Every structure is written in structure tokens, then in C-alpha cells.
Amino acid sequence: GAGVSQTPSNKVTEKGKYVELRCDPISGHTALYWYRQSLGQGPEFLIYFQGTGAADDSGLPNDRFFAVRPEGSVSTLKIQRTERGDSAVYLCASSLTASFYNEQFFGPGTRLTVL
Amino acid sequence: AQKITQTQPGMFVQEKEAVTLDCTYDTSDQSYGLFWYKQPSSGEMIFLIYQGSYDEQNATEGRYSLNFQKARKSANLVISASQLGDSAMYFCAMRELNTGNQFYFGTGTSLTVIP
Numbered sequence: 465g466a467g468v469s470q471t472p473s474n475k476v477t478e479k480g481k482y483v484e485l486r487c488d489p490i491s492g493h494t495a496l497y498w499y500r501q502s503l504g505q506g507p508e509f510l511i512y513f514q515g516t517g518a519a520d521d522s523g524l525p526n527d528r529f530f531a532v533r534p535e536g537s538v539s540t541l542k543i544q545r546t547e548r549g550d551s552a553v554y555l556c557a558s559s560l561t562a563s564f565y566n567e568q569f570f571g572p573g574t575r576l577t578v579l
Numbered sequence: 580a581q582k583i584t585q586t587q588p589g590m591f592v593q594e595k596e597a598v599t600l601d602c603t604y605d606t607s608d609q610s611y612g613l614f615w616y617k618q619p620s621s622g623e624m625i626f627l628i629y630q631g632s633y634d635e636q637n638a639t640e641g642r643y644s645l646n647f648q649k650a651r652k653s654a655n656l657v658i659s660a661s662q663l664g665d666s667a668m669y670f671c672a673m674r675e676l677n678t679g680n681q682f683y684f685g686t687g688t689s690l691t692v693i694p
Binding site for chain 1: 583610612616621622623624625626629670672674676680681682683684685686687
């Protein structure tokens with residue numbers, strides 16, 4: 465389909481391991497957003513990209529979290545030394561531009577479980 | 580302070596009846612947008628309806644309407660003629676023009692439509 469896709473859909477890892485979560489935005493969308501949704505909560509903003517650069521990373525909880533978008537399309541969220549508290553659904557969204565007026569389209573999310 | 584408050588963790592409605600999901604917001608910006616998203620058990624966030632802070636008329640999209648009361652800072656979602664497929668989590672969200680492009684989400688309301 466032509467929507468936002470995220471892989472893997474589920475990821476189980478052990479405490480202390482490194483994980484990568486991938487997001488494929490809608491073709492032509494220049495803005496890409498990452499959110500984290502903990503159980504029973506609404507999504508919380510992590511970071512957003514305009515093109516290749518991180519325009520706002522103020523939502524990243526600490527320096528174990530990092531995200532890249534090297535070619536301005538696919539993005540990877542990287543989590544080092546995972547902790548049990550990192551368990552959540554990680555949602556990606558894209559929009560045509562970063563304009564306030566553009567709708568954000570969400571992917572199905574990656575459910576991360578840290579044992 | 581919470582940017583978005585949803586005080587109804589769970590709601591029940593009879594099929595074909597109307598239901599109102601409450602949302603209040605907190606912002607000092609003059610320019611902002613209010614959104615409602617539906618999240619079924621599959622996890623994807625589905626955009627339902629948008630209301631801009633300068634819109635004088637309440638937004639409507641099919642069976643969805645937004646009861647916007649700016650002075651009270653409320654943006655309640657009204658679903659008319661409920662259907663079984665409306666059973667899902669519903670999230671109210673806000674974007675502020677002057678503080679970036681992220682969404683602020685509420686904690687959500689779980690709606691169950693009873694046949």
C-alpha cells in the first residue's frame with residue numbers, strides 16, 4: 465500500500481541489548497515524526513525530521529535514543545542498552561511538509577518488549 | 580500542566596445512538612489545531628476530524644462532529660449513529676503553531692458500542 469510502514473511489527477529483546485526500528489514514510493513526504501506510546505497512554509513525541517535533518521529532538525528521553533534519516537526518506541530509531549521501561553509501541557508518522565496545516569499519517573507501529 | 584485532558588477512560592454507547600467524548604486543552608497560543616484520532620486494536624492511528632483555532636464553525640466529517648467551545652477550551656467529539664466498528668480508543672490531540680510540529684495527545688477514551 466501507499467501508507468506509512470514500520471518494521472518489525474513486533475520486537476522482543478533482552479535488557480541491555482541494542483535495537484533498531486525502521487519507518488518508511490509515504491513517498492514524497494518530507495516530514496517524519498517518531499512517537500512512543502506506553503500502555504494506557506497517548507502517544508508522546510520523540511523527534512521529527514524535515515528532510516534529512518532532525519528539526520526537533522526535544523522528546524528523546526535520554527542519550528540512549530537516537531534517530532537518523534540519511535536520505536530524507538526511510539528513518540531508523542535506534543535504542544542502545546535497552547531497559548524494561550523502553551517497552552512501548554513506537555509510532556512513526558509522515559506529512560507532506562512540516563507545515564502546521566499538513567495532516568500527519570501514522571504507521572501501524574512497532575511493539576517493543578524489553579525482557 | 581497537561582496540554583490535553585480526556586477524563587473518560589471508558590465509554591459505552593448503544594448501537595445507532597450518539598455519543599460525546601470529552602476533551603479539554605491548555606494553551607497560551609492563539610494559533611493551534613485540535614484533532615481527533617481513532618485507534619482500533621490493530622494499533623494504527625486514524626485521523627477523524629480537525630478544528631482550527633480560528634474556525635468559527637464546528638467541524639463536521641460524516642458522522643463525526645467537533646463541538647468546539649473556545650472560551651471553555653473544550654473540543655468534544657460527537658459520533659452520531661454509532662456503529663459496532665466504532666469500538667476503539669479515541670485520542671484528542673493538539674498542535675500549536677508557535678511551539679513546533681509535534682502533537683500533544685490525551686490519554687484516550689475507550690469506546691465500546693453495544694449491539
